[in-house]
Amino acid sequence: MSIYDYKVTKRNGEELSLKEYEGKVILVVNTATGCGFTPQYAPIEELYKKYHDKGLEILDIPCNQFGEQTPGTDEEVHEFCQLHFNTTFDQMKKSDVNGENELPLYTYLKSKQGFKTFGESKMAKMMANMLFNLDPDFAKKSDIKWNFTKFVIDRKGEVVARFEPTIEMEEVEECIKSLL
Numbered sequence: 001m002s003i004y005d006y007k008v009t010k011r012n013g014e015e016l017s018l019k020e021y022e023g024k025v026i027l028v029v030n031t032a033t034g035c036g037f038t039p040q041y042a043p044i045e046e047l048y049k050k051y052h053d054k055g056l057e058i059l060d061i062p063c064n065q066f067g068e069q070t071p072g073t074d075e076e077v078h079e080f081c082q083l084h085f086n087t088t089f090d091q092m093k094k095s096d097v098n099g100e101n102e103l104p105l106y107t108y109l110k111s112k113q114g115f116k117t118f119g120e121s122k123m124a125k126m127m128a129n130m131l132f133n134l135d136p137d138f139a140k141k142s143d144i145k146w147n148f149t150k151f152v153i154d155r156k157g158e159v160v161a162r163f164e165p166t167i168e169m170e171e172v173e174e175c176i177k178s179l180l
Helices: 039-054 074-085 102-111 122-134 171-178
Strands: 005-009 015-017 023-032 057-063 150-153 159-163
Touching: 005 122, 023 039, 023 102, 023 171, 039 057, 039 074, 074 171, 102 159, 150 171, 159 171
Parallel strands: 023 057
Antiparallel strands: 005 015, 023 150, 150 159
16 A cells, blocks of 8 residues: 555545545644644644745644644634644544554554654653653654654655654655755
8 A cells, every 4th residue: 555545534524535645745743732842833834834835745644642632623623723833734534643543654664664763852851751751662652652743655655754843844845854
């Protein structure tokens, strides 16, 4: 299977086939509206404005699995993003990224790019400590660890990178620029 064999549900209930993004660079991100990483919506929107005309698509999949930090309906999530971050890319239907109800897309993404590191920042160390206390083997598992984990897919449909929420957005941008 390839990335183009998967579908996600738009917030209006319609299915979106990733085949529509064939030949594009895709940034897939699980988001939340009430998380310490929520301000990342701003640089994600900047990436979209800067590179959409060059072939970048953002696949924003809100998720409520981490501390229930995405309350509200899909429409309320969308309104929040527009009001607070002036997003012009759309949000999909709120979905699970881990567990028995996870989107098949996330099963695929995690199989292609497992967890590597949170990095070395203070926030990265805090995340690692928090997760270690919950599960000492967390680093050996490919599960999504928190909101704003990002996957980058190249124009050929290959999942080329995974960035944890603690990785600087400049690093994500460099990866995307190299693929456009």
